Amino acid sequence: MNRLQRRQTLGRPSPENLDQMEQEVDRLVGADDKPAAVKLLVELIEAQARARNFPRAEALRERLMAVDDMALTEIIKAAEIIEAAKSSALDDRHVELFSALYDNLDAEETNALYFGMQARQGETGEILYSEGEANGRLFFLNQGQLNLFFTRGDKQSLISTLEPGAIAGQDSFFVTSVATTSLAVQLEAHLMVLDFDRVIAWKEKRPGLVEKLEEFCRRRAVGDLVAAKSLERRASRRIKIEGQVVAQILGQDGDLTGKPFRGDLADLSNTGMAFYIKATDRAARLLMGRKLKVRLTIPAPDKGKPQAVARTGQVVAVNALYIGNYSIHLCFDQPLKS
Numbered sequence: 001m002n003r004l005q006r007r008q009t010l011g012r013p014s015p016e017n018l019d020q021m022e023q024e025v026d027r028l029v030g031a032d033d034k035p036a037a038v039k040l041l042v043e044l045i046e047a048q049a050r051a052r053n054f055p056r057a058e059a060l061r062e063r064l065m066a067v068d069d070m071a072l073t074e075i076i077k078a079a080e081i082i083e084a085a086k087s088s089a090l091d092d093r094h095v096e097l098f099s100a101l102y103d104n105l106d107a108e109e110t111n112a113l114y115f116g117m118q119a120r121q122g123e124t125g126e127i128l129y130s131e132g133e134a135n136g137r138l139f140f141l142n143q144g145q146l147n148l149f150f151t152r153g154d155k156q157s158l159i160s161t162l163e164p165g166a167i168a169g170q171d172s173f174f175v176t177s178v179a180t181t182s183l184a185v186q187l188e189a190h191l192m193v194l195d196f197d198r199v200i201a202w203k204e205k206r207p208g209l210v211e212k213l214e215e216f217c218r219r220r221a222v223g224d225l226v227a228a229k230s231l232e233r234r235a236s237r238r239i240k241i242e243g244q245v246v247a248q249i250l251g252q253d254g255d256l257t258g259k260p261f262r263g264d265l266a267d268l269s270n271t272g273m274a275f276y277i278k279a280t281d282r283a284a285r286l287l288m289g290r291k292l293k294v295r296l297t298i299p300a301p302d303k304g305k306p307q308a309v310a311r312t313g314q315v316v317a318v319n320a321l322y323i324g325n326y327s328i329h330l331c332f333d334q335p336l337k338s
Helices: 004-008 016-030 034-049 054-067 072-088 092-097 107-116 196-205 208-219 224-231 282-284
Strands: 117-122 127-129 137-152 153-162 184-197 242-250 257-266 272-278 289-299 307-322 325-334
Touching: 004 196, 016 054, 034 054, 034 072, 054 072, 072 107, 072 127, 092 107, 107 208, 127 137, 137 325, 184 196, 196 208, 257 289, 272 289, 272 307, 282 307
Parallel strands: none
Antiparallel strands: 117 184, 127 184, 137 153, 137 184, 153 307, 242 257, 242 289, 257 272, 272 325, 289 307, 307 325
């Protein structure tokens, strides 16, 4: 069978005959027919790029350069084919969510970053990394919610509930340090995850991309969130007070969900409150970052009429007291007195 007959048998590149085409490349290289091998390699690269098998397309381009490093037109064309296919395969919503980053990248940097990450699902309650442990991953949140928090003793304190368009892990990503915070999935999350090993590889080939990514993370320093949180905590004085609390979780749509649960009021301020509950460890921890609606009655001074209060707010801390007992700390959406 001559070369023309072989090409007619193989036909147009498709998933079914790509292996045969690669075998044909081997035969052509062995026969020292470089022009034919180069032409077939370009077709293979285009087929793999069209199928979004970009690692294979890149590997074939490396082979193209090894077969004939003087086939500059074909080598450049192969690179353009791959980059064009990558650009058309980008998730537009992800790029829009992180436009502050991608708007500063050129097309090649955009493709390198996006296709250098791995898609990952996070289940509600899952810990993605823990304070005091090494973490070499940067998390880009496409959908869902994450809780960024720190722990002091048995108490977890919420720093921020991260929404789509947020990143996490930056406090330890670019430095040789353990994580200074913990990250948990609040609501089922769709993530893109970048490993630091990938960034190490870019430092030589794409230093501009690394510099831009580092600057993007620097502008979202975790320390700024912690400082703001500390100011929040000092905003109003808490008063020790006794009473009953009825709480119920709010869903993403703001509607009440699940069954109400009861607790004992511990203290109250103009901007928040704390109350005690009995629960399993998992149930208590899952309240972190949740929105609650609470109802309580405040005793009036001088034996006046008690005041009924209803407020919504976010759980900002969960404190383990002793087996089966926890204190829940809530920050109100609206203060009791304006």
